[in-house]
Amino acid sequence: xxxPTENLLDWLRDAHAMEQQxxxxxxxxAERIEHYPALKTRIEQHIEETYGQQKLLDECIARLGSSPxxxxxxxxxxxxxxxxxxxxxxxxxxxxxxxxxxxxxxVEIAAYTVLIAAAKSAGDSKTQAVCEQILAQEIxxxxxxxxxxxELTEAFLARSAAPDVEAKR
Amino acid sequence: xxxPTENLLDWLRDAHAMEQQxxxxxxxxAERIEHYPALKTRIEQHIEETYGQQKLLDECIARLGSSPxxxxxxxxxxxxxxxxxxxxxxxxxxxxxxxxxxxxxxVEIAAYTVLIAAAKSAGDSKTQAVCEQILAQEIxxxxxxxxxxxELTEAFLARSAAPDVEAKR
Numbered sequence: 001x002x003x004p005t006e007n008l009l010d011w012l013r014d015a016h017a018m019e020q021q022x023x024x025x026x027x028x029x030a031e032r033i034e035h036y037p038a039l040k041t042r043i044e045q046h047i048e049e050t051y052g053q054q055k056l057l058d059e060c061i062a063r064l065g066s067s068p069x070x071x072x073x074x075x076x077x078x079x080x081x082x083x084x085x086x087x088x089x090x091x092x093x094x095x096x097x098x099x100x101x102x103x104x105x106x107v108e109i110a111a112y113t114v115l116i117a118a119a120k121s122a123g124d125s126k127t128q129a130v131c132e133q134i135l136a137q138e139i140x141x142x143x144x145x146x147x148x149x150x151e152l153t154e155a156f157l158a159r160s161a162a163p164d165v166e167a168k169r
Numbered sequence: 170x171x172x173p174t175e176n177l178l179d180w181l182r183d184a185h186a187m188e189q190q191x192x193x194x195x196x197x198x199a200e201r202i203e204h205y206p207a208l209k210t211r212i213e214q215h216i217e218e219t220y221g222q223q224k225l226l227d228e229c230i231a232r233l234g235s236s237p238x239x240x241x242x243x244x245x246x247x248x249x250x251x252x253x254x255x256x257x258x259x260x261x262x263x264x265x266x267x268x269x270x271x272x273x274x275x276v277e278i279a280a281y282t283v284l285i286a287a288a289k290s291a292g293d294s295k296t297q298a299v300c301e302q303i304l305a306q307e308i309x310x311x312x313x314x315x316x317x318x319x320e321l322t323e324a325f326l327a328r329s330a331a332p333d334v335e336a337k338r
Contacts, residue, residue: 001329001330001331001332002260002329002330003330004326004329004330007261007325007326007329010261011261091171092176092179092180095283098279099276099279099280099283102275102278102279103272103275103276103279106271106272106275106311107268107272109271109315110267110268110271110272110315110318111268113315113318113319114264114268114318114319114322116319117318117319117320117322117323117326118322118326120323121322121323121326121327142275146278146279146282149279149282149283149286150282150283150285150286151286153283153286153287153290154286154289154290156176157173157176157286157287157290158290160170160171160173160176161170161171161172161173162170163170
């Protein structure tokens with residue numbers, strides 16, 4: 001048994017950990033990309049947005065009288081590290097990386113969709129407004145990645161078919 | 170170095186394994202849901218669609234002179250098993266389950282978006298048409314889950330706040 005506010009707070013702490021994971025993952029991706037400059041630029045822009053989101057979530061959690069969970073944040077960062085290492089070993093790293101990025105944006109979209117409903121149920125209009133603002137940024141990033149996935153795939157396949165050209169990053 | 174058709178075939182085998190994982194995951198979810206009948210019904214409908222998708226992918230892979238990867242299929246099924254066990258231990262299982270379902274649909278959306286571009290590059294119009302058909306089903310499922318996530322969250326929070334009522338499934 002738990003009140004809407006208790007559930008809301010629990011989910012806000014999950015979201016905070018998720019944005020820690022996002023930061024690590026996006027940084028690892030941006031650092032490795034060499035031959036796909038548009039993707040690199042868009043990821044770097046989203047890293048800046050992610051910092052702002054972390055700050056906003058911090059404030060919501062503090063307003064509810066709590067603080068982010070160090071354990072959740074740490075394990076999220078570790079998970080991001082594992083993904084980055086795993087990804088770098090694939091011959092189609094840039095395509096799988098963009099797919100993972102798109103999927104992760106949708107993890108965030110689902111989380112903020114739930115948080116908005118939970119903030120409404122808990123009568124917390126400030127948290128609701130914050131989550132609506134962040135959701136719009138996540139949707140924009142997801143849409144960008146999905147829209148650019150076909151041309152990224154084509155560019156990868158062209159490089160992959162050419163001799164003496166690196167395709168994966 | 171790899172030709173577009175080699176990359177296409179590799180990604181088709183990934184997609185086949187992904188649909189094995191989808192089947193296991195959806196079945197585990199549908200079996201456990203008790204108090205959220207609309208979600209259960211929609212998942213059961215998507216399980217039927219998933220069988221059709223597996224068959225279509227089989228045919229594409231066979232047409233390219235290959236067969237699905239037993240190792241990839243097996244490890245995908247194992248992953249689905251791990252997720253089902255992990256999910257059942259959470260107090261907000263039904264919400265996390267619907268979120269995971271939405272995220273997994275987006276894994277599939279990303280995969281078929283890449284496959285469509287790859288089939289075009291390889292000049293394989295049959296595979297392209299199949300992937301476009303499957304993509305439409307995945308988008309419909311993703312949209313349904315996202316549209317119903319707020320009311321599912323509200324229903325969960327109401328059950329969670331009530332004494333002597335199970336909320337998680």
